[in-house]
Amino acid sequence: MPEEDAIRWNERYRSKTGWETKPPLRFLTENIAILPKNGLALDIAMGAGRNAGVLLNHGLRVIGIDISFEAVLLAKRQYPHLSAMVADLAHPQIPPLQYDVIINFYFLQRELLNNLSHFTKPGGYVMIETLTQKIRAIRPQTPEAYLLGENELPQYFNENWRIVKYQEGWVQDEGGKQKAIASIIAKYQPKGRKNDTKKRA
Numbered sequence: 001m002p003e004e005d006a007i008r009w010n011e012r013y014r015s016k017t018g019w020e021t022k023p024p025l026r027f028l029t030e031n032i033a034i035l036p037k038n039g040l041a042l043d044i045a046m047g048a049g050r051n052a053g054v055l056l057n058h059g060l061r062v063i064g065i066d067i068s069f070e071a072v073l074l075a076k077r078q079y080p081h082l083s084a085m086v087a088d089l090a091h092p093q094i095p096p097l098q099y100d101v102i103i104n105f106y107f108l109q110r111e112l113l114n115n116l117s118h119f120t121k122p123g124g125y126v127m128i129e130t131l132t133q134k135i136r137a138i139r140p141q142t143p144e145a146y147l148l149g150e151n152e153l154p155q156y157f158n159e160n161w162r163i164v165k166y167q168e169g170w171v172q173d174e175g176g177k178q179k180a181i182a183s184i185i186a187k188y189q190p191k192g193r194k195n196d197t198k199k200r201a
């Protein structure tokens with residue numbers, strides 16, 4: 001399956017044009033002031049770099065990971081200072097560092113969400129936005145496994161996190177299309193080292 005995903009996404013990045021001018025996610029640009037201006041950031045399933053570029057311009061060093069080498073090439077071409085790697089995140093292979101900022105947009109991997117505290121520096125931020133099951137009302141073919149359940153996202157953040165922002169519902173995307181999403185910004189403020197993740201099935 002991951003190999004098929006790599007082929008499918010490579011084909012998409014190769015055959016479509018305009019990746020360089022695709023606007024970054026509004027949730028990121030509208031909330032960029034919340035994030036620190038220096039330190040290390042991780043972009044999970046980065047794509048062609050539209051959001052990694054915002055973090056670089058904000059002052060952060062950025063590591064971006066994606067299964068598609070075509071996406072990584074596009075991102076590196078536009079942002080030579082970006083550290084980028086091709087990896088399959090179905091079996092999380094995140095460079096074992098502690099990040100000041102982690103962004104994860106439109107790629108749902110629940111094991112990663114369960115382990116965010118291992119990768120986030122105390123005082124660091126996680127920003128996530130992805131589709132919810134409600135999208136099936138207009139896109140019934142979207143596999144359920146890729147979609148968040150109702151009020152699922154905040155449950156990955158236990159008492160060691162402060163939820164800075166949370167929204168769930170229908171919004172218009174950057175291209176004017178309706179989408180059903182959940183978005184969160186959480187700050188890691190660990191009270192202790194034991195049991196600092198809330199596991200979900």
Ligand SMILES: C[S@@+](CC[C@H](N)C(=O)[O-])C[C@H]1O[C@@H](n2cnc3c(N)ncnc32)[C@H](O)[C@@H]1O
Binds near residue numbers: 009025047065089107
């Ligand atoms: C909907 S795109 C989102 C890209 C980017 N986060 C953005 O908001 O522009 C999903 C991305 O996930 C990547 N992807 C899909 N399966 C993956 C996997 N198993 N491991 C890593 N990346 C994957 C795809 O190549 C694609 O770039």
